[in-house]
Amino acid sequence: MTTYKQAGVDKEEGYQTVQKIKDAVASTHNVNVMNGIGSFGAFYRLQDYKKPVLVSGTDGVGTKLRIALDVKKYDTVGIDCFAMCANDILCHGAKPLFFLDYLACGKLDSEIAAEIVSGIVDACKETGTALIGGETAEMPGMYTIGDYDVAGFCVGAVEEDDIIDGSKIKEGDVILGLESSGFHSNGYSLIRKVFTDYNEEFEGKPIYEALLKPTRLYQNIIDSILEKTPINGIAHITGGGLIENVPRILPDGLSAHIDTTKINVPTIIQELQKRSGIAMEELYGTFNMGVGMVIVVAPENVAKAKDAINESLMELGTIKKDNNPIILKW
Missing domain, CATH: 3.30.1330.10 (PurM-like, N-terminal domain)
Incomplete structure (x- = not known):
């Protein structure tokens, strides 16, 4: 049977x-x-x-x-x-x-x-x-x-x-970035095309350790900021990168103007860029590029947000009136 x-x-x-x-x-x-x-x-x-x-x-x-x-x-x-x-x-x-x-x-x-x-x-x-x-x-x-x-x-x-839904975001607000721990959990179908030997050495360790570094949790950090100051909008930078995720929280007629030179790009992402030659727009539309979460605050609350946590907040840009929901400066 x-x-x-x-x-x-x-x-x-x-x-x-x-x-x-x-x-x-x-x-x-x-x-x-x-x-x-x-x-x-x-x-x-x-x-x-x-x-x-x-x-x-x-x-x-x-x-x-x-x-x-x-x-x-x-x-x-x-x-x-x-x-x-x-x-x-x-x-x-x-x-x-x-x-x-x-x-x-x-x-x-x-x-x-x-x-x-x-x-x-x-x-x-x-x-x-x-x-x-x-x-x-x-x-x-x-x-x-x-x-x-x-x-x-x-x-x-x-x-x-x-509830935070982006509706309070207004012109002049400041865009702040929280660092990612690496690629997080997006873009791996492309990543695996670039890195094919998971045991090769990268910064003294098998490269798979950098590729498998887990997605960062932001709960405790955001809670600490909210204890000190209001946050007008929060975007989780996942698949689609900054280009697709930041506009999701913006009211109509407003645009996120971001200076990408302010971003601390992790070395493993720099390595992917060096090996692949992927265009910047494709990179920023696929990977988080070192920004795991974006928060938008009023300009008078920037210092409070920075003082609330024991790490650096990247000051990435500002919210402006524009029909293009996001403009990146390379």
């Missing part, structure tokens, strides 16, 4: 995965989490808000996973998955409350799955977010053995009166 295991799905490996991650997952829970792993749905009590608005986001890691799978380094991609979702909802001033993950593969290895989830747990702990659920799907015939895909779903909340 043919069994489910003979068909390619090992339920026991799934049970082992749960056993290996349950304590780590539970360590992210707080008083608002009302149940543990095993229920059909996860319960989260919403409290301490007067007029709460839920803000949600979902994303994956993309083809950055290919590098992680090829070099068998799985501990950072969970951070990427969480960060891509949490940084998006942060653009509206939302604090992440809980997160759910989705892991799909051709043949489940509980050790690999647990390592991926450990990265999500680390990111959740850094931001005070509860990992309250997830799904591990073993799908033989859909995925090649050894391949994994990772996606996630984040829900946060913000007081209705505190």
Whole structure:
């Protein structure tokens, strides 16, 4: 008789995965989490808000996973998955409350799955977010053995009166940039065309370490700034780079004038530019180029924003009246 295991799905490996991650997952829970792993749905009590608005986001890691799978380094991609979702909802001033993950593969290895989830747990702990659920799907015939895909779903909340949506941005406001940690999780289909030997040396280490450096989390930094001064707009610089993401937060008739010489471009991105010869417009329309998040503040609040955090804020430019939503100076 043919069994489910003979068909390619090992339920026991799934049970082992749960056993290996349950304590780590539970360590992210707080008083608002009302149940543990095993229920059909996860319960989260919403409290301490007067007029709460839920803000949600979902994303994956993309083809950055290919590098992680090829070099068998799985501990950072969970951070990427969480960060891509949490940084998006942060653009509206939302604090992440809980997160759910989705892991799909051709043949489940509980050790690999647990390592991926450990990265999500680390990111959740850094931001005070509860990992309250997830799904591990073993799908033989859909995925090649050894391949994994990772996606996630984040829900946060913000007081209705505190929503940041860019509507308060006005002419004369200042554009500030927060440094990225590298490529983050975008542009890897192109990156993998340029860097083909992941074990070659770069700055004294295998280059895959620079390529797999996880997406930076900005929650605590933005919270610190908001404690000192209002922010009129926030843009997460993901796929499409500055060129596509900054205009998303601008009211009609306003333009972001950015001086790219003010950007601290990471060395790994400089290396890609040197090897590939990709045109500047293509670079700034594909990669973050060293700016992981953009915030827009009134000119009188620039000093307060800079003083609120223990790192440099790049002063990139200003908001002007213009029908072209973004103008970059090379």
